[in-house]
Amino acid sequence: MEELDPLDGEPVSKTKRKQAMQDKQDLGRALVELPPDRLKRLLGKVELSETLSGALLEYQRLPKREAQRRQLQYIGKLMRDVDPEPIQAALDVVNGASAAENAKLHRRERLRTLLLENEAVALADIAAHWPQADLTHLRQLRRSALKEQEQNKPPKSYRAIFQVLKELEEGGAAAATGDDAGEEA
Template identity: 50%
Template sequence: MARKNKREPWEEEEEIIWVSKSEMKRDMEALQKLGEELVALKPAVLAKFPLDEDLREAIADAQRFEKEARRRQLQRIGKLMRAVDPEPIQAALDLLNNKHSQQSIELHKLEKMRDRVVAEGDKAINDVMALHPKADRQKLRQLARQAKKEQEGNKPPKAYREIFQYLKALKAESEA
């Protein structure tokens, strides 16, 4: 009589997760790329990142090295990255990259508002006044008229730039 292989309820099966060599290599290369991004940063920006002392020194060395020494140092940084949790470092890097894109989006909004002020005049100025009650309506009108004259006369866009700087100052003042 054949015996059936029964498992007792207290015998739990351990789940073994096999990781292929290729997957381990991909993970190590990803850590090395993260290290390369850190090496590309300026020291003042890098000081804000959550790095341990060994990694910080290795990155500073890599920034000084050139050619083959730099390549070897980047590999060493990748090896050091395996010992630390890369999530907080990646999060800080993503925040830094997002900060720059957010700033450029804000500048594009200001440029559009400036273009509206020059093109539409009082209607756009009223919108600016609704957003920034402390704005000087008379100054905006005067700059808008000057910018329009400059455009019509093919002159350098001095007032056009002044409107942008004024809107930028208003935005900074409202955020503070």
């Protein structure tokens, strides 16, 4: 039975099928070129078969180029049966290419800058969005970050502020998701 194009109901041409397979193999190549820690993080976010996950991890352990080439062909074969969209979305997030991730990053950076410039306004904004936030800890980090800037020291506290904001944002998203699930039940 011939495969039909979902848009127009016509049979899919051989060229389109080959292009789709090549695109999936290229996606597999992008996955194996990730550093091992990023690949493992991505595999935790996307549901893939154990065979495909194992093949991706095995590729990174192979020492020879010819063995890697054969493994990549095998990964391409396994990718034929997989929906590439969730994988591509997760890959974009891991690589930071997602517009949503970029927006979150910029929002955190603006909030951190506001915290350093105007503590009262920033803390009020943080308290409004995340009532569970430890404002005392943020004040301490702010003072330390300003002191580090004055003394030309490495920006340890400056980075810590960003991490705290990231944790608040991710924790708030998880809490909101949990609340929504509770309301539907």
